[in-house]
Amino acid sequence: MSIDSVHMNVMLKTEAIARLVDVFRQYGYDGTSMAKIAEATGLGKSSLYHHFPGGKEEMATAVLDYLSQCLNTGLLAPLQQSGEPLDRLRAMNRNIDQYYNHGQKACLLAMLAMGESSDRFRTQVSHILNSWIEAIAEVLIEADFEPELARQRAEDAIIQIQGAIILTQGLSTTAPFKRILNHLPETLLQPVIPSGLL
Amino acid sequence: MSIDSVHMNVMLKTEAIARLVDVFRQYGYDGTSMAKIAEATGLGKSSLYHHFPGGKEEMATAVLDYLSQCLNTGLLAPLQQSGEPLDRLRAMNRNIDQYYNHGQKACLLAMLAMGESSDRFRTQVSHILNSWIEAIAEVLIEADFEPELARQRAEDAIIQIQGAIILTQGLSTTAPFKRILNHLPETLLQPVIPSGLL
DNA sequence: GCTACTGTACCGAACGTTTGGTACACTCCA
DNA sequence: TGGAGTGTACCAAACGTTCGGTACAGTAGC
Numbered sequence: 001m002s003i004d005s006v007h008m009n010v011m012l013k014t015e016a017i018a019r020l021v022d023v024f025r026q027y028g029y030d031g032t033s034m035a036k037i038a039e040a041t042g043l044g045k046s047s048l049y050h051h052f053p054g055g056k057e058e059m060a061t062a063v064l065d066y067l068s069q070c071l072n073t074g075l076l077a078p079l080q081q082s083g084e085p086l087d088r089l090r091a092m093n094r095n096i097d098q099y100y101n102h103g104q105k106a107c108l109l110a111m112l113a114m115g116e117s118s119d120r121f122r123t124q125v126s127h128i129l130n131s132w133i134e135a136i137a138e139v140l141i142e143a144d145f146e147p148e149l150a151r152q153r154a155e156d157a158i159i160q161i162q163g164a165i166i167l168t169q170g171l172s173t174t175a176p177f178k179r180i181l182n183h184l185p186e187t188l189l190q191p192v193i194p195s196g197l198l
Numbered sequence: 199m200s201i202d203s204v205h206m207n208v209m210l211k212t213e214a215i216a217r218l219v220d221v222f223r224q225y226g227y228d229g230t231s232m233a234k235i236a237e238a239t240g241l242g243k244s245s246l247y248h249h250f251p252g253g254k255e256e257m258a259t260a261v262l263d264y265l266s267q268c269l270n271t272g273l274l275a276p277l278q279q280s281g282e283p284l285d286r287l288r289a290m291n292r293n294i295d296q297y298y299n300h301g302q303k304a305c306l307l308a309m310l311a312m313g314e315s316s317d318r319f320r321t322q323v324s325h326i327l328n329s330w331i332e333a334i335a336e337v338l339i340e341a342d343f344e345p346e347l348a349r350q351r352a353e354d355a356i357i358q359i360q361g362a363i364i365l366t367q368g369l370s371t372t373a374p375f376k377r378i379l380n381h382l383p384e385t386l387l388q389p390v391i392p393s394g395l396l
Numbered sequence: 397g398c399t400a401c402t403g404t405a406c407c408g409a410a411c412g413t414t415t416g417g418t419a420c421a422c423t424c425c426a
Numbered sequence: 427t428g429g430a431g432t433g434t435a436c437c438a439a440a441c442g443t444t445c446g447g448t449a450c451a452g453t454a455g456c
């Protein structure tokens with residue numbers, strides 16, 4: 001096998017995986033049939049089983065791996081650059097808004113975290129969520145928050161993003177998602193209110 | 199048909215529906231097969247079609263109707279009673295914590311709001327979510343919040359609950375759900391901070 | 397009070413279709 | 427010429443659904 005063919009394979013396979021992301025997150029694991037997979041990738045069954053001997057489950061696993069990589073390069077990288085914490089959080093938000101199409105696109109993590117198939121992908125889902133949370137928490141720690149509070153607020157960020165997606169889909173309005181995303185950076189960096197003020 | 203037999207039928211059918219709630223919210227719409235439905239209800243497949251001529255889709259619809267009724271009697275009723283707003287919100291929270299088993303049980307609304315089957319149940323899901331939001335908003339309006347802000351905070355409550363369920367399932371920890379639920383009543387009633395204080 | 401009829405609840409078995417997955421011969425390119 | 431990749435045909439199993447039929451309670455007519 002030459003270097004070129006290796007590159008070709010990787011290219012084509014990752015492109016197929018990239019197309020599968022949208023299929024799985026639109027229909028869920030059970031709702032995604034081999035017919036839909038074949039149509040989305042333009043590949044026949046035999047080709048699919050050639051690239052993914054493990055079948056449907058391996059495809060979903062590959063999709064999660066791909067998503068984890070996208071998370072690192074697209075979402076977390078901006079967080080780890082230099083600059084004001086507020087600016088870095090806003091950069092992440094722009095990517096989130098684009099990726100989820102203002103909350104109209106379902107979240108694959110949520111689809112696989114809930115439901116029958118949850119056990120199979122629990123490890124991967126948990127890993128991706130933790131990476132995301134920790135990346136946000138580190139920014140908050142840099143902004144002089146206590147590590148414990150930083151972790152809590154980072155979790156809150158994910159909670160609000162995921163919840164906003166559900167509400168956006170359930171109410172067929174992008175308003176909640178946009179509002180949450182707009183407030184998120186300032187909310188995360190909001191100073192702790194001394195209890196004496198209340 | 200006698201009165202007794204009517205009552206028998208209604209009883210049995212709603213009991214079947216009650217059992218189906220957990221099946222649908224555990225496996226999702228696509229993941230719920232007629233075999234699982236038959237097992238959960240103790241009825242044969244053909245008997246199910248006697249009660250639900252519309253098949254699987256009618257069963258899911260019935261489950262959503264049942265859930266809407268449960269929401270009104272179990273969650274919203276405490277909100278509409280007399281008493282301090284804070285106490286009423288805490289009463290709702292206790293029911294939520296119990297119903298979702300500390301976030302370990304998936305939310306059927308979320309399962310049906312996302313995914314392939316979303317279009318079929320959009321109307322019902324939207325209606326249930328709106329009822330829930332409006333019930334919370336009314337409590338906040340009674341607590342002297344502006345209607346617009348009350349609606350926003352009520353939406354935030356649902357967002358946080360739904361997001362917390364996802365995170366709880368994704369991370370296999372009930373900690374986020376418990377923390378969110380504990381803070382929720384106070385957060386909802388937290389006075390608006392004059393911008394001059396920041 | 398007996399009979400015939402009706403409606404409801406339920407079931408086993410089968411329906412046709414789709415599922416995820418396999419076997420194998422073929423092409424293409426190094 | 428040999429291995430990677432693909433198209434065709436195929437499989438058993440499961441899918442949601444329908445069929446024909448049984449059991450039984452209630453009702454009406456005689």
